[in-house]
Amino acid sequence: MAGEFGTVLRRLREKAGLTQDELERRSGVSVSTIRGLETGKRRNPRMTTVQQLADALALRSEDREELLGAAVPGRRGDGTGSEAEASAAEAGAPVGGAPGGGEARAGEPEAGDGSAAGAGVAPPAVPSSPPVSAAQTAPAEAAEQLAKAVAARWQREEEQRRIQDPYPLPVRWKAACETLTDHWANIRRLPPGAPGGPLDLSGRLEGIAETYRSIPSGRLVVLGRSGSGKTVLTLRFVLDHLRSRTPAEPVPVIFSIGAWDPTAVTLRDWLTERLTRDHPGTAAPGPGKVSLASALVDSGRVLPVLDGFDEMADGLRRPALEALNATTLPLVLTSRPAEYAAAVEETDVLTSAAPIELTDLTLDDLDHYLPRTTRKTDRSDPAAGAWQAVLKKLREPSPDGAPAPLVTVLTTPLMVALARTVYSDTPEHDPAELLDAERFPGVRELEEHLLDSFLPTVYRGARPGARGWDPERVQRWLGHLARHLTELRTPDLAWWRLGHGLRRSTRTLVTALVTALVIGFVDTVMSVGFSGSLANGLLDGAIVGLLAGFLFGLVHWFTYTVTGKDVRPSAVRLRIRGRPETTTWRAGPRLVIGTLGGTLFGCAYGFAVGLVRAFSWHAGLSSALSLGLIDAIVFGLIFGGAAGLTFCLLGLLETPLDIVSAVSPGSVLRTDRRTVLTQLCVWAPVFGSAVGLGAGVVVDLLQGRLGRLVADPMVSLMLGTISGLGGALGYTLTMTAWGQWCLLARVWLPLTGRLPWSVAAFLDDAYQRGVLRQAGAVYQFRHARLQSRLAQRRVRQARVGQGRSAQGRRRG
Structure with a gap:
C-alpha cells in the first residue's frame, strides 16, 4: 500500500498531466524509483530526489511544501521541522528514516518496521551521503x-x-x-x-x-x-x-x-x-x-x-x-x-x-506629468510651462459636450510619450498647435501626426560622438525594416535575418555568385603562384570558382530553403588556449555531419572536375563518365575525411558562452564574428593540411583498384592550400550567420539602397534615439503602432515609385 509521500507524489504528477516516463525525463529520477515511491515499495526518499521531483513537476510553493511535508515525518504545515530533519535535508540524507539511504540494503531491516533500529537503537555509523551532483x-x-x-x-x-x-x-x-x-x-x-x-x-x-x-x-x-x-x-x-x-x-x-x-x-x-x-x-x-x-x-x-x-x-x-x-x-x-x-x-x-x-490616463495624470517633462519658460511663475495652457484649455467644456480629440489621444502612455518627445524635448515646437481643429479634426489625424513627427524630431541633429543621418533616408531605411518585419510576421529585428526580406531565389543566387567570385579569385592567385602561368590560373580559377559557387549555393539552398532551417549566431566560442570546459558534447555529431557533408561535396566536385578534364581531352561520353566517377570517389574520400576531422576538432574546441554575459544585438554580432574568425584560423590550416596529406593516402589506398592514379606532391600542396582557403571562405559565406550578414546586410542591401552601408551603427543609433528597443539578442520597434505606420508609408512610397516608373516608360 502506498505511503503518504507516494500518494501525494502520484496526485501531483497526475495533476501536472505527466506519465512516470515523462517525469523521469524531466527530473532525471529513474522510472523504477518513481514507481517504487508511488507504490510504497521504496521509502525514505533523499531530499535531493524530492527536490528534483518538485522541480520537474513545476510545483508552486504550497504544493512543494505539501510534497516536502509528506517526505519529512513530523514536518509542520508552516514549513518548519526539527533541526535534525533540516540538517539531514541539507546534507542530502534520506528524510524521515535511517541515514543509510532511501532503500534498505538486502538483509537489513528498514527503519520503522518494528526492528531495533526502528525502535530507537542507534545505528552503526555510515559514511555521509555523497554531495549533490553537478547535473542536479x-x-x-x-x-x-x-x-x-x-x-x-x-x-x-x-x-x-x-x-x-x-x-x-x-x-x-x-x-x-x-x-x-x-x-x-x-x-x-x-x-x-x-x-x-x-x-x-x-x-x-x-x-x-x-x-x-x-x-x-x-x-x-x-x-x-x-x-x-x-x-x-x-x-x-x-x-x-x-x-x-x-x-x-x-x-x-x-x-x-x-x-x-x-x-x-x-x-x-x-x-x-x-x-x-x-x-x-x-x-x-x-x-x-x-x-x-x-x-x-x-x-x-x-x-x-x-x-x-x-x-x-x-x-x-x-x-x-x-x-x-x-x-x-x-x-x-x-x-x-x-x-x-x-x-x-x-x-x-x-x-x-x-x-x-x-485603464485610461486622466487629465489629472497629465497635469502632474507633462509640465514636469519640459523646461521652465516663465521665471516669474516657475510652474508655468509649454503644456500649462494646453492642459487648461482641455478642461474647458466644448459646445457639444464631447471631449476634445486631444483628450482622447492623450489617454494612452504611448501617445503621451510621443507628445513629450515632439513637444517637450524640442523648444521650437509648441503643443498649442495640437488644439487646431482645422488641422487635426479627429483622433486619427492627431495620432498620425504624432507618429509621423516622431522620427524627424529624434533625428533633428547628430548625437554627441555619433554621426548624423539624412532624415529622408532614415525614413526609407526604417520603412524597409518595418515592412521586412511585417512580411516575416514577427516583431523581432534580428541582424542575422535581415537578408530574409529578399526572395529565397535572390538570396541563394547572391550567395552563390559572391562565393564563386571569392573562391575563383583565391584559386586564380594560388594557381598562378604555383604554376607561373596566368592563362592556366585564370582558366582554373574560373572553373573552380563556378563549381564552388554552384555547389556552395546548392548547399545553402538545401540547408536553409528545403529544410526550412534558419542560419543562427553561434551559441559557443572557441577556446584555443587551455582546455575547453566542454570537450565532447558536440564533437561526435560534428564528426558525422562533417564526414557526410564533405563526402557529398567531394563527390560532386570530383565528378564535375573529371567531366571538365575529360572533355578538355576530347574524350568520348563513356570515358568522361568513367573519369568523372573515379574522381568523384577519390575526392569524396579526400574531402570527407578532411571535413570530418576539421568539424570534429572545432567541436572539441567549442565551449558554451557564459549565461550572465551581457547579451545585446551588438554583443551577439561581435561574439559571432569573433567565433567565425577563430573558426577560419582553425579551418584553413587543418582542412588544407588534411586535404593535401589525405590526397596521397587515398591515392595509395586506391592505387590499382581504380586504375593508375597519380599523386603529385606539388599538386597535393596546391590542392590543400586552395581547399583550405576556399573551403574556409565558402563555409563562412554560406553557412554562418556572420557570413550571411556580411554578404547580404553589409553589401547587397546597401548596394540596392534598402539599408545604409554602416548597418550596425545605424541600428545602434536608432536604439539610442529611442526608435528601437532591445529585447535580448534582437531589436524591436519602440511600439507596434510605429512599426505599422512606417511599413504603411513604405508601401505607399513603393507604389508611387512604381507608378512614376510606369508613366515614364509610357512616355518613352
Whole structure:
C-alpha cells in the first residue's frame, strides 16, 4: 500500500498531466524509483530526489511544501521541522528514516518496521551521503545566473526608455469582464465544493508583482488597447518580481509571443529556443542529455511573460490559446482586448487565468506629468510651462459636450510619450498647435501626426560622438525594416535575418555568385603562384570558382530553403588556449555531419572536375563518365575525411558562452564574428593540411583498384592550400550567420539602397534615439503602432515609385 509521500507524489504528477516516463525525463529520477515511491515499495526518499521531483513537476510553493511535508515525518504545515530533519535535508540524507539511504540494503531491516533500529537503537555509523551532483545543481545555479542577467538587462532597458524620467506614468488596471475570466474556483485552485469568490485585482504599476502573487494559479492575463502600457507593465513586473524573488520561485523572462507559430513548434520547445537565443550560455548541456535551457523550462524554473498575443497572425491565436491551455505552466500573457476576446470566442478562456484590463490616463495624470517633462519658460511663475495652457484649455467644456480629440489621444502612455518627445524635448515646437481643429479634426489625424513627427524630431541633429543621418533616408531605411518585419510576421529585428526580406531565389543566387567570385579569385592567385602561368590560373580559377559557387549555393539552398532551417549566431566560442570546459558534447555529431557533408561535396566536385578534364581531352561520353566517377570517389574520400576531422576538432574546441554575459544585438554580432574568425584560423590550416596529406593516402589506398592514379606532391600542396582557403571562405559565406550578414546586410542591401552601408551603427543609433528597443539578442520597434505606420508609408512610397516608373516608360 502506498505511503503518504507516494500518494501525494502520484496526485501531483497526475495533476501536472505527466506519465512516470515523462517525469523521469524531466527530473532525471529513474522510472523504477518513481514507481517504487508511488507504490510504497521504496521509502525514505533523499531530499535531493524530492527536490528534483518538485522541480520537474513545476510545483508552486504550497504544493512543494505539501510534497516536502509528506517526505519529512513530523514536518509542520508552516514549513518548519526539527533541526535534525533540516540538517539531514541539507546534507542530502534520506528524510524521515535511517541515514543509510532511501532503500534498505538486502538483509537489513528498514527503519520503522518494528526492528531495533526502528525502535530507537542507534545505528552503526555510515559514511555521509555523497554531495549533490553537478547535473542536479546545474539548473538551480543556472536559474540564479539567469535571474541576474535578466534583471541587469531590463534595468538598462528601463533607463534607456526614460521610464523613470521624471517618474513612471500611472498605469492602473481593473478586473476584466467575466466573459474573459475562468471560474474563480479554478483561479483560486480550490478543491471541489469549496466556496470562493472573485479576487480583488485592481491596482497600480508599482503593485503588479503583489497582484500576481495574490493569484494562486500563477496565471495572469493583461489586457489593454494599443499603447496603453502593457509592455512597460511587463518590464516593471519582471524587475519587481526579481527584487523580491526567493530561490524557489521561477525567473520571469519576457518572450515576444508574436513570433511563435504554435502549429509548427510546441510551447516548451519555442521557449527553449528563445531562451537559448537571448541567453546563449543556456545552450550548454544540462542534466539528462538536454540543454540547460530545456532543463530550466521543463523544471518550471522559468516564468514565461508572453508579451504581444495580439501581434500573432489571425489564424494562429486560436491554436496558441489551445496550446497554452494544454499546459499548467504559470505565466503572464498580454494582449489587446479585441484579439483576446476573439480567440476566447473560438475556443475558451486561458485556463485558471485571472485577467485584468488597463485603464485610461486622466487629465489629472497629465497635469502632474507633462509640465514636469519640459523646461521652465516663465521665471516669474516657475510652474508655468509649454503644456500649462494646453492642459487648461482641455478642461474647458466644448459646445457639444464631447471631449476634445486631444483628450482622447492623450489617454494612452504611448501617445503621451510621443507628445513629450515632439513637444517637450524640442523648444521650437509648441503643443498649442495640437488644439487646431482645422488641422487635426479627429483622433486619427492627431495620432498620425504624432507618429509621423516622431522620427524627424529624434533625428533633428547628430548625437554627441555619433554621426548624423539624412532624415529622408532614415525614413526609407526604417520603412524597409518595418515592412521586412511585417512580411516575416514577427516583431523581432534580428541582424542575422535581415537578408530574409529578399526572395529565397535572390538570396541563394547572391550567395552563390559572391562565393564563386571569392573562391575563383583565391584559386586564380594560388594557381598562378604555383604554376607561373596566368592563362592556366585564370582558366582554373574560373572553373573552380563556378563549381564552388554552384555547389556552395546548392548547399545553402538545401540547408536553409528545403529544410526550412534558419542560419543562427553561434551559441559557443572557441577556446584555443587551455582546455575547453566542454570537450565532447558536440564533437561526435560534428564528426558525422562533417564526414557526410564533405563526402557529398567531394563527390560532386570530383565528378564535375573529371567531366571538365575529360572533355578538355576530347574524350568520348563513356570515358568522361568513367573519369568523372573515379574522381568523384577519390575526392569524396579526400574531402570527407578532411571535413570530418576539421568539424570534429572545432567541436572539441567549442565551449558554451557564459549565461550572465551581457547579451545585446551588438554583443551577439561581435561574439559571432569573433567565433567565425577563430573558426577560419582553425579551418584553413587543418582542412588544407588534411586535404593535401589525405590526397596521397587515398591515392595509395586506391592505387590499382581504380586504375593508375597519380599523386603529385606539388599538386597535393596546391590542392590543400586552395581547399583550405576556399573551403574556409565558402563555409563562412554560406553557412554562418556572420557570413550571411556580411554578404547580404553589409553589401547587397546597401548596394540596392534598402539599408545604409554602416548597418550596425545605424541600428545602434536608432536604439539610442529611442526608435528601437532591445529585447535580448534582437531589436524591436519602440511600439507596434510605429512599426505599422512606417511599413504603411513604405508601401505607399513603393507604389508611387512604381507608378512614376510606369508613366515614364509610357512616355518613352
